[in-house]
Amino acid sequence: MSDTDELLSIRAAELYYEENQTQDEIGVILRLTRWKVGRLLASAKANGFIRIEIVHPRARRLPIERRLRESTGLTDAIVVSSAGVSSDAELQSRTAQAAADYLTSLRPIPRTLGISWGRTLHDVSLHLKQGWAPGVNVVQINGGVSLNQRTGTAASTAVTIAHKADGSATLLPSPAIFERLETKQAMEADRTVAGVLALARNAQAYVFSAGQADANSALVDSGYLTVEQIDDLVSRGAVGDVVGRYIDANGRIVDPELNERTVGIQIDQLRRAPLTIAVISGNNKHAIARAVVRNGLCTVLVTDEDTANALLQEKDTP
Amino acid sequence: MSDTDELLSIRAAELYYEENQTQDEIGVILRLTRWKVGRLLASAKANGFIRIEIVHPRARRLPIERRLRESTGLTDAIVVSSAGVSSDAELQSRTAQAAADYLTSLRPIPRTLGISWGRTLHDVSLHLKQGWAPGVNVVQINGGVSLNQRTGTAASTAVTIAHKADGSATLLPSPAIFERLETKQAMEADRTVAGVLALARNAQAYVFSAGQADANSALVDSGYLTVEQIDDLVSRGAVGDVVGRYIDANGRIVDPELNERTVGIQIDQLRRAPLTIAVISGNNKHAIARAVVRNGLCTVLVTDEDTANALLQEKDTP
DNA sequence: CGCGCATCTGCTCAGATGAGCAACAATCCC
DNA sequence: GGGATTGTTGCTCATCTGAGCAGATGCGCG
DSSP, rough: HHHHHHHHHHHHIIIISSSSSHHHHHHHHHTTTTTHHHHHHHHHTTTTTTTEEEOOTTOHHHHHHHHHHHHOOOSSEEEOOOOTTOOOHHHHHHHHHHHHHHHOOOOOOOSSSOOOSSHHHHHHHHHHTTTSSSSSSEEEOBBBOOOOOOOTTHHHEEEEEEETTOOOOEEOOOBBBBSSHHHHHHHSSSSSHHHHHHHTTOOOOEEEEEESSSSSSSSTTTSOOOOEEEEEEEHTTTEETTTEEEEESSSSSOHHHHHBBBOOOHHHHHHHHHOEEEOOOSTEEEHHHHHHHHHSSOSSEEHHHHEEEEEHHHHHHH | OOOHHHHHHHHHIIIIIIIOOOOOHHHHHHHHHHHHHHHHHHHHTTTTTTEEOOTTTOOBBBHHHHHHHHHHHHSSSEEEOOOTSSHHHHHHHHHHHHHHHHHHOOSSSOOOOOOOOOOOHHHHHHOOOOOSSSSSSEEEOBBBSSSSSSSSHHHHHHHHHHTTTTTTOOOOOOOOOOHHHHHHHHHHHHHHHHHHHHHHHSEEEEEEEEESSSTHHHHHTTTTTTTHHHHHHHHHHHEEEEEEEEEESSSSOOOHHHHTTBOOHHHHHHHHHHEEEEEOOTTTTTHHHHHHHHTSOSSEEEEEEEHHHHHHHHHHOO
């Protein structure tokens, strides 16, 4: 397009979008036919001079969602807008809200819903509305009785989600990680625990988050792992944890021995499940989000715009 | 509007603006009539959820221009958008470009154009296109042979503007400020200089910028004033300089004695002129811009969005 | 319970807009 | 210089959209 046409398209856009003039009127002002004005406006849009943003906590980015679905093979992607967000916490709250919305609109409603625990899932539970689904049985899919936090963070998440659905919660009364393999095996042998795990394995849908592998991990906070252990895992390629299990960029378990001592469903169970919803948001979670999506650990991803763009970008530069 | 309607309006906006769906189609998706969709979209706009921005160096902000004209009585206001601008320099360059555009479109074309000098005016001269006006006589309205900068900054501005208009430049061969009043008076008595000043007083239009009163002033750079002198002026109420003369917030000369030693047209000559174009941009120039506009020193203001908003804001809070 | 008021909903209709088409202009290549 | 190709312009027509209106619905108050 010629330089003067570019300038004209800007003048036209000002009159059209800021002054609410009709294309006809703009034609009179700029001494153009209204068709020319229409084409100038179209070219201004095509050149990206017109930026339309939806500024609202509940706003989503549908075009990015579509591109994500197409490039990753996810069955669904929910991407919340980061327009006007000032903090990571706000972004995560928006994402949790979107996840809650998604769960609410799920059809068919899953009879059994397997969930992990953590800050994100807790947030999701708070955003669900009373009566969001009728009679869902919520089951914990990984261990999580906190060692040194106020008890019940993990349990309360499940209970809240179940309560708001007028359903029941099945808790997994076990630590996330045992120090000795034998203790873990003994625990799993217990009839009650085995029953919960069987239920977890047969859930119709899973909702989980993921943590970046760093010193702020919830597993460190809870006392299951030390910072040194995390450093070691990172040096062996770990990018983050999913249902308490550390994986590398290729979705493989980093430390099989540690994995064996971890209570809950296996990574492979997520891979096989027909509906697994990952809720991952925050600027430091791009790597683990990539690992989860790339390796088919979820069928649905709920995330924020920045993380989604990070996922898309690497696709373009193989 | 109800909460669920607000959410619906966001969903509708996503489909309308990001997915280019028709209101009819959106109605089918959201199970609404197309009229309802139309109203939801209108309400999303009214609530400010839809932000439309024109991102282009030449973009202007017409609504702000209109409000400025209405609230200040300016005959014209040109406000460049600051969308996507990273530095003050870029903003000033955009403003200079807009000033050049404005000059180019001036009708009737002034036969004699009085200009000041400085970084901004120089920028304007560079943005003018060859042949922007036929045969304008450009005349300097204040002294400005640099003392310690590379010679000719002031002169080259006038010459460039005149040259690009295929016109002539009349320079004011004098320092901006004399140390002794007598020298200044002797200078003005000189036939040549008196002739230039007479021409300057009779110019049909003026273009000038203004400087904030601080250590970075061009008058300090050029060696006419010391930082201490500026501090003194500020302590006496000076907010900045116009054609080399320091004024306070009420548009009054701060130091009459200094003013007497300054060569060029008087502030009052600007007040009386039918067409005076002030080009003022930058985040540190809000105060001097306010003084210029409030006190009728210009009839046309070319500025940036931030400065314009600063001018408008104070109007709202008297 | 019934009335009046305010809001909401679906509609008509006219004006605004985008897609597609034919005529025309500009450019390029022999 | 001639012909082909590409891009531009003004137009017709079908579709989309907003204003205005009448009836429906909901709400508060006596």
